[in-house]
Amino acid sequence: MEMRIDHHxxxxxxxxxxxxxxxxxxxxxxxxxxxxxxxxxxxxxxxxQAALSCPVQAITVGNAPPGA
Structure with a gap:
C-alpha cells in the first residue's frame, strides 16, 4: 500500500x-x-478511512507496485 501526504x-x-x-x-x-x-x-x-476523513484531502492512497 502506498500512501502520500501533500504537505502543501x-x-x-x-x-x-x-x-x-x-x-x-x-x-x-x-x-x-x-x-x-x-x-x-x-x-x-x-x-x-483516514484519507477520507482528511478535510482538505491531503492524503492519497494507492497500491504499491509489486516488489516495492
Missing part, C-alpha cells in the same frame, strides 16, 4: 492520526506525517 495542502487537523494512529502521526508543527514502517502493518480499510 495539509492543515494539521489530525483526523488521520485519530483514525489510523499506527500509520499517521503529526510533526512538531502539527502537520501529518507517516509513521516509519507504518505502511507495513497498515490496515487498508483504516488507511482509506
Amino acid at each position: 495542502t495539509c492543515i494539521g487537523s489530525g483526523q488521520c492520526t485519530l483514525t489510523a494512529p499506527a500509520v499517521f502521526t503529526q510533526d512538531d508543527d502539527g502537520y501529518a506525517m507517516l509513521v516509519p514502517e507504518g505502511a507495513r502493518t497498515a490496515n487498508p480499510r483504516q488507511v482509506t
